[in-house]
Amino acid sequence: MSAELADTWHRPPDEGYFADDLDRIPGLPSHTELIDGSLVVVSPQKRFHMMALRLLENALTRLAPADRFVVSREMSVVLGARQRPEPDLLVAHADAEIDLDATWYPADAVVLAVEVVSPDSEERDRRRKPTLYAEAGIKYFWRVEDAAGRMVVYAYELDPTTAKYVPVGIFHDRLSLAYPFEIEIDLTVINKKGPLRG
Numbered sequence: 001m002s003a004e005l006a007d008t009w010h011r012p013p014d015e016g017y018f019a020d021d022l023d024r025i026p027g028l029p030s031h032t033e034l035i036d037g038s039l040v041v042v043s044p045q046k047r048f049h050m051m052a053l054r055l056l057e058n059a060l061t062r063l064a065p066a067d068r069f070v071v072s073r074e075m076s077v078v079l080g081a082r083q084r085p086e087p088d089l090l091v092a093h094a095d096a097e098i099d100l101d102a103t104w105y106p107a108d109a110v111v112l113a114v115e116v117v118s119p120d121s122e123e124r125d126r127r128r129k130p131t132l133y134a135e136a137g138i139k140y141f142w143r144v145e146d147a148a149g150r151m152v153v154y155a156y157e158l159d160p161t162t163a164k165y166v167p168v169g170i171f172h173d174r175l176s177l178a179y180p181f182e183i184e185i186d187l188t189v190i191n192k193k194g195p196l197r198g
Helices: 019-023 047-063 119-135
Strands: 033-035 038-040 069-072 076-078 089-093 104-106 110-116 140-147 150-159 164-171 174-177 183-186
Touching: 019 033, 033 119, 047 069, 047 089, 047 110, 047 140, 047 150, 047 183, 110 119, 119 140, 119 164, 150 174, 164 174
Parallel strands: 076 104, 110 140
Antiparallel strands: 033 038, 069 089, 089 110, 140 150, 150 164, 174 183
16 A cells, blocks of 8 residues: 555545545545534544553453353444444344454444543533434443542433433442343443553
């Protein structure tokens, strides 16, 4: 691939980009998302982001019934022709038709989308992406925030009548939910001043 081709992705076509374009654009930075037909390049993440993701990924992988669910990160979700965000973490149906070469999940395969908010993603993670996930029918959504070094999880469930998320809890020290499966996670192991424990 020539340097000239690799450098053209930041000049979008007049009609914007489509979900399939993410697998074909040469030189596209990893973890680039598609929101409303525009490419969103992810900034380097802070340590809190990495620690929160590690904690949740390990816990959900341990707790999710393996015959029903799979936990994934760094996989995008096609929500529509011009929408292909990449949740920080997702839980999908284990029987979803996804092969080993896949780079994305269809929306109907995803049960839970998790976003860990970063300074550059506040607007997307708090407003735009939850709206897109809800409109696509993803039943559960969690938003994770850094509250002065303490992890806070805002959990939502889809109201099928309105196609909007409704809050089911705000969790500061322990995340305790019965859906999409029994979940008990100690959130206090996250501490900006020390390593991830447990």
